[in-house]
Amino acid sequence: MTHDSNVPYIGRATSRVDGPLKVTGGAKYAAEYAAPGLLHGYVVSGAIAKGRITSIDVSDAMTVPGVVDVLTHEHRARTAWLSYNYQDMIGPPGKPFRPLYDDKIQYSGQPVALVVAESFEASRAAAALVRVSYKSEEHITDLEAVKGQSYVPPKRRSGIAPPPKPRGDADDAFDAAPVKVKQQYRVPVEHHNPMEPFATTVVREQDGGLTIYDKTQGSQNNQAYICSIFGLSKDKVRVVNAFMGGGFGSGLRPAYQLYLAVLASQTLERSVRVALTRDQMFTFSYRPETIQTVSLGAEPSGKLTAIRHHAVAGTSHFEDHQEVVVNWSGLLYDCKNAKLTYELAKIDTHTPADMRAPGAVLGVFAIESAMDELAYEVGVDPVELRLLNYAEKDENDDKEFTSKALKACFKEGAERFGWSRRSPEPRSMRDGRELIGWGMATGVWEAQLMDTQARVTIHLDGTLEVASATSDIGTGTYTVMAMTGADMFGLPLEKVRVKLGDSSLPTAPVEGGSWAAASTCSAIKLACQALTKDLLEHARALADSPLKRARPEDVVARDGRLFLRDAPGTGVAIQDILRSAKLDELSAKGEAKPDSKVQKTHSSYTHSAIFCEVRVDEQLGVVRVARIVNAVAAGKIINPKTARSQILGGVVMALGSALEEETFSDHALGRFMNHNLAEYHMPVHADIKDIDVIFVDEQDELTNELGVKGLGEIGIVGTGAAIANAVFHATGARIRSLPITVDKLIDSPAFTAEP
Amino acid sequence: MNRYTFTQAVDADGAVREKIGADVRFIAGGTNLIDLMKYNVERPDRVVDITKLPMRDIAEAPHGGLRLGALVTNAVCAYDTRIAERYPLLREAILSGASPQLRNAATTGGNLLQRTRCYYFYDVDTPCNKRQPGSGCPAIGGLNRIHAILGTSEHCIATNPSDMNVAMAALGATVNVRGTSGERAIPILDFHRLPDDKPEVDTNLRGDELITSVDLPDEAFATHYTYLKLRDRASYAFALVSVAAALRMEGGTIAEARIALGGVAHKPWRRPEVEALLKGAKPGLQTFSKVADALLEGSRPQSQNAYKIQLAHRAIIRALTQAADGTPQSVADKAIL
Numbered sequence A: 001m002t003h004d005s006n007v008p009y010i011g012r013a014t015s016r017v018d019g020p021l022k023v024t025g026g027a028k029y030a031a032e033y034a035a036p037g038l039l040h041g042y043v044v045s046g047a048i049a050k051g052r053i054t055s056i057d058v059s060d061a062m063t064v065p066g067v068v069d070v071l072t073h074e075h076r077a078r079t080a081w082l083s084y085n086y087q088d089m090i091g092p093p094g095k096p097f098r099p100l101y102d103d104k105i106q107y108s109g110q111p112v113a114l115v116v117a118e119s120f121e122a123s124r125a126a127a128a129l130v131r132v133s134y135k136s137e138e139h140i141t142d143l144e145a146v147k148g149q150s151y152v153p154p155k156r157r158s159g160i161a162p163p164p165k166p167r168g169d170a171d172d173a174f175d176a177a178p179v180k181v182k183q184q185y186r187v188p189v190e191h192h193n194p195m196e197p198f199a200t201t202v203v204r205e206q207d208g209g210l211t212i213y214d215k216t217q218g219s220q221n222n223q224a225y226i227c228s229i230f231g232l233s234k235d236k237v238r239v240v241n242a243f244m245g246g247g248f249g250s251g252l253r254p255a256y257q258l259y260l261a262v263l264a265s266q267t268l269e270r271s272v273r274v275a276l277t278r279d280q281m282f283t284f285s286y287r288p289e290t291i292q293t294v295s296l297g298a299e300p301s302g303k304l305t306a307i308r309h310h311a312v313a314g315t316s317h318f319e320d321h322q323e324v325v326v327n328w329s330g331l332l333y334d335c336k337n338a339k340l341t342y343e344l345a346k347i348d349t350h351t352p353a354d355m356r357a358p359g360a361v362l363g364v365f366a367i368e369s370a371m372d373e374l375a376y377e378v379g380v381d382p383v384e385l386r387l388l389n390y391a392e393k394d395e396n397d398d399k400e401f402t403s404k405a406l407k408a409c410f411k412e413g414a415e416r417f418g419w420s421r422r423s424p425e426p427r428s429m430r431d432g433r434e435l436i437g438w439g440m441a442t443g444v445w446e447a448q449l450m451d452t453q454a455r456v457t458i459h460l461d462g463t464l465e466v467a468s469a470t471s472d473i474g475t476g477t478y479t480v481m482a483m484t485g486a487d488m489f490g491l492p493l494e495k496v497r498v499k500l501g502d503s504s505l506p507t508a509p510v511e512g513g514s515w516a517a518a519s520t521c522s523a524i525k526l527a528c529q530a531l532t533k534d535l536l537e538h539a540r541a542l543a544d545s546p547l548k549r550a551r552p553e554d555v556v557a558r559d560g561r562l563f564l565r566d567a568p569g570t571g572v573a574i575q576d577i578l579r580s581a582k583l584d585e586l587s588a589k590g591e592a593k594p595d596s597k598v599q600k601t602h603s604s605y606t607h608s609a610i611f612c613e614v615r616v617d618e619q620l621g622v623v624r625v626a627r628i629v630n631a632v633a634a635g636k637i638i639n640p641k642t643a644r645s646q647i648l649g650g651v652v653m654a655l656g657s658a659l660e661e662e663t664f665s666d667h668a669l670g671r672f673m674n675h676n677l678a679e680y681h682m683p684v685h686a687d688i689k690d691i692d693v694i695f696v697d698e699q700d701e702l703t704n705e706l707g708v709k710g711l712g713e714i715g716i717v718g719t720g721a722a723i724a725n726a727v728f729h730a731t732g733a734r735i736r737s738l739p740i741t742v743d744k745l746i747d748s749p750a751f752t753a754e755p
Numbered sequence B: 001m002n003r004y005t006f007t008q009a010v011d012a013d014g015a016v017r018e019k020i021g022a023d024v025r026f027i028a029g030g031t032n033l034i035d036l037m038k039y040n041v042e043r044p045d046r047v048v049d050i051t052k053l054p055m056r057d058i059a060e061a062p063h064g065g066l067r068l069g070a071l072v073t074n075a076v077c078a079y080d081t082r083i084a085e086r087y088p089l090l091r092e093a094i095l096s097g098a099s100p101q102l103r104n105a106a107t108t109g110g111n112l113l114q115r116t117r118c119y120y121f122y123d124v125d126t127p128c129n130k131r132q133p134g135s136g137c138p139a140i141g142g143l144n145r146i147h148a149i150l151g152t153s154e155h156c157i158a159t160n161p162s163d164m165n166v167a168m169a170a171l172g173a174t175v176n177v178r179g180t181s182g183e184r185a186i187p188i189l190d191f192h193r194l195p196d197d198k199p200e201v202d203t204n205l206r207g208d209e210l211i212t213s214v215d216l217p218d219e220a221f222a223t224h225y226t227y228l229k230l231r232d233r234a235s236y237a238f239a240l241v242s243v244a245a246a247l248r249m250e251g252g253t254i255a256e257a258r259i260a261l262g263g264v265a266h267k268p269w270r271r272p273e274v275e276a277l278l279k280g281a282k283p284g285l286q287t288f289s290k291v292a293d294a295l296l297e298g299s300r301p302q303s304q305n306a307y308k309i310q311l312a313h314r315a316i317i318r319a320l321t322q323a324a325d326g327t328p329q330s331v332a333d334k335a336i337l
Ligand SMILES: Cc1cc2nc3c(=O)[nH]c(=O)nc-3n(C[C@H](O)[C@H](O)[C@H](O)COP(=O)(O)OP(=O)(O)OC[C@H]3O[C@@H](n4cnc5c(N)ncnc54)[C@H](O)[C@@H]3O)c2cc1C
Pocket: A678, B025, B026, B027, B028, B029, B030, B031, B032, B033, B034, B035, B050, B070, B071, B096, B097, B098, B099, B102, B105, B106, B107, B108, B109, B110, B111, B112, B113, B114, B161, B162, B163, B164, B209, B210, B211, B212, B236, B237, B238, B239
């Protein structure tokens, strides 16, 4: 297809520029890099939840041919002593877990040894022969058992807003309210389970430097982590994460195989790869279990008079992991009295981690379920109830919204779904033996911009390179970066090269929080503007330059030329500019930063309205999600194709969370037990029917340079509540503990008895 | 995974001879054995590949019916036109299991011997009587949502996870085996066993015996049958409860009935004396409900799986209804009707 440089890519459905590499196997992942003499490390995982290692017998393991060494807390190179050195940019307050640090066992599945061998097979065979003895201590992994000892985290986690100050008097207002809903909601532990298991390949370069191919959502975070622990300088450590087979937040913090691979490489002075098994994917990050209580007070009309939302979330004994769980309730609804509280309780597990829309998946499930309960209580349609209590401003922080097209989401979503044909009574719609339920909910997520740098380089051959240390965790960052560069220089996509996923590139934060597209593309735009300006400087220096008197705002770059916006005939070929300046290429940098002036007065969020139809067998309790409409307001949509994919993926993941996903703990053993993909259930193709994604029009001049809000997470938020609400509408059974599985429906008294 | 030696058998006698002595395992499709070896649950000294043995045919059985070679894959079996026409119950049960990739590799013999999916059994860092006799059964009082409600013992409450076995039990198949002391035929209901005080032993197959084939009897129940599988997601999950129902109808009455339950016991669960209650009966909710009561008699819930008793009860009624109506559960469209 020939490219018309007058029609921008931004806003047009564009296939992934890295798609061909991915489907041909050309995209290389962390465990796929080789090096001469590469050694293989296999992790030995601990068996108990708490206690001490009394001995580690490696004698049998060492007899396996090919085994080079077994690293343990008693046998390893010296690394940094202080837990401070193990801190990373994302980690919460506390003392980060230090692998193989001492004899202390802090959670079940903790790495206790690394077998290093000439082949993967030898390392695995030997790992089974490492005999570890323990002295157990009493442990508690059950949140229910410790929720009475919950506490407000004394130190807040950077980047995570604590609950807002209470407004009005929610306790009094609730007591006085003519209509009350007070319920408890539970979301269990879930694991991220990205397709690609965590892996690190450490390659020792000729000059003694380390090139570390790592599965991570942030190369520079992990580079800093390794430098700090091993006392290495940044120019000796390069972390590369060009491709990532999914992260969902599990790769925001350094995973322990990174440390172990570098430790082995430093100890043995060899290149080393450590890849985790699927089981071991259940031995670090996970979404914390939460127990939440929501109390809503309302007028008989449904107008809210009081919102109380209290959450207790599990965390480890060594770190206070925090998320924004309860704030959403005060943000979504106009209500004079609101009291939102968030506490932690310690259990003997690893620290939880951010998992796609951390906090919001939990808190919005609770508030949007409670709002549904209120809708039945007052006999008001769930959409009407939300409109009645619609927040025109951010009452948590007393700020305006940069934009909020949620009403359009309700309207367009309801129309597409056919919501007006809903019969309000539970159990009032059916098809044969199947009860039909229609439910809806609201979704919300932050629209953030993070400090991000980018570099763009125009080459003599007419190609443009755009570069930033950001990551593409499968979301389509390569593509939106290329599209932005292409539009700024009026080039076809084929002439734009993207570099990312490399700690040596211009500074960028971890990819997470749905901020990457807005931040990176804004930085690229600024860099392109700077580059255009530099090109103009050089162009003006040309003899007889037609742009001699042009100012930067007068010119545009397009199709390899720099010319006057108002007189496209007047311009110069970029090649000629470079040639006469005796340059092969010219680079410029850009840096996107949040606008602190706007932030003082405005809040920025994405919103969505989700409508869902479930069908439930009235005797067997089998739930099928027949269709979902998710209408999203997320500012400008850069690439409708990958944007839609993000929402689809979010919806599928929400379906998992609502109906299937739970990591089961045996609390007597203190151990997660369904640690594989046969027994940890996520949706399969047969579970997924119609998913309809709508992007409503939302103009936002304030949120950032491009009016882009980000999309990686909004699709999962609220969707679980919409499904749960639909199950209630179908069956009359309100299951407040996720996932809604057949056993819970069968056991629910409200679910039909046998005929 | 441990280090082991690997040999390839060329004929059945050779395979059986190889099996004597050390800790030896046959490998067929490997879809269960390899996983167990990776988890260090199975640590054989020697693995004998039997995939070169001539046991891949589906042929007419000597006394009527069909004979399935032990190496016939689940996919080949399910898509064989003779099976599809004569034994649709078996076909549907197989297709409700695992995934296309797994069914392409999984064999008839291997499926008969696949081991339980109890979480503890797969995790060598936990106790488990089945894996390590005498170490205890943490599933009792622990995570037992997926465990058995019938025929359990104080030593083990695991289930047999197979779908194929349930259909074969309903059909009344026979397992043909060969050992060092010759051949024998084991009726499918005697093939798997209850855990009692030896949960480490899943079946009555002897250590040296090779499964050579399975005979399906002539009576195929090809019109009034269903395989109803209830699970935690629409596909690619083991049964919480499954029911293979097969009826022979004469006019409007039931002349013969077979009902086998999966997901509820250490073996496919059948009670011929209960099936006899249906002989001469007209299909109807009340009758089916009584049969369900009788089939589940003696069921004992664990801490997390009481729902299975209710669920199985309802599933039996639904399956009998589907079978009587001649509207079998479709594996393609997962919707239950
Ligand atoms: C993720 C997953 C999901 C699954 N889902 C389902 C499901 O929903 N329903 C279901 O029914 N099954 C399911 N399965 C199980 C699958 O059906 C079995 O793994 C398969 O049938 C085993 O056959 P195989 O040939 O691969 O056996 P192998 O793994 O080769 O062998 C299994 C055992 O049988 C022995 N063996 C094999 N052949 C013979 C023989 N001829 N004589 C004597 N011993 C023999 C082996 O020594 C071994 O002990 C699933 C499996 C997986 C991994």
